[in-house]
Amino acid sequence: EVQLVESGGGLVQPGRSLKLSCAASGFTFSNYGMAWVRQAPTKGLEWVATISYDGSSTYYRDSVKGRFTISRDNAKSTLYLQMDSLRSEDTATYYCARHTDNPWYFDYWGQGVMVTVSS
Amino acid sequence: DTVLTQSPALAVSLGQRVTISCRASKSVSTYMHWYQQKSGQQPKLLIYSASNLESGVPSRFSGSGSGTDFTLTIDPVEADDIANYYCQQSNELPLTFGSGTKLEIK
Numbered sequence: 001e002v003q004l005v006e007s008g009g010g011l012v013q014p015g016r017s018l019k020l021s022c023a024a025s026g027f028t029f030s031n032y033g034m035a036w037v038r039q040a041p042t043k044g045l046e047w048v049a050t051i052s053y054d055g056s057s058t059y060y061r062d063s064v065k066g067r068f069t070i071s072r073d074n075a076k077s078t079l080y081l082q083m084d085s086l087r088s089e090d091t092a093t094y095y096c097a098r099h100t101d102n103p104w105y106f107d108y109w110g111q112g113v114m115v116t117v118s119s
Numbered sequence: 120d121t122v123l124t125q126s127p128a129l130a131v132s133l134g135q136r137v138t139i140s141c142r143a144s145k146s147v148s149t150y151m152h153w154y155q156q157k158s159g160q161q162p163k164l165l166i167y168s169a170s171n172l173e174s175g176v177p178s179r180f181s182g183s184g185s186g187t188d189f190t191l192t193i194d195p196v197e198a199d200d201i202a203n204y205y206c207q208q209s210n211e212l213p214l215t216f217g218s219g220t221k222l223e224i225k
Binding site for chain 1: 150152154156160161162163164167168173205207209212213214215216217218219
């Protein structure tokens, strides 16, 4: 059974940093691209970033470029999202999702972790 | 960016047929996918590439469309289908989602 379990969320002040983790199991992690998708309270879904199966390629939405870094450790079957210079508009539930390849969609999702950016 | 437009909400009677629409601001070919999100839960993939039913999803769900106009159909609607439904395009980056359609039961 595919499982994705996020951790690392919490309350953080504007301008500070936070690092999310996503532990994967039930599939060969190193064979799949992975992504982070977020959802602000009572709002819709928003793609944040994608990383290729081997970590060689990364893609970001414009509003997080230069502030967020997606990475992975295939030996640990873990996905990460380093979030720097956080803003109030980054407040959301962050989902880890498994990425299919060509076309790109998300076939498994974690339960999500809440990030609140507030002073 | 490709903007996806969905109706905010739909009300339907149990046992009836409902179609949820998604219109793209530019052609996305068949790179359109549909998700169901129940209250307090993570999204779940229903349909990929416009019309392909994800494994394990009931055959009551179906998808159609190409280019800019897409539909998700549920027939017949069951009480368990109360949820928000999102379309998502993968024709170009950034990947974008529709704003969601809330399905309500009359």
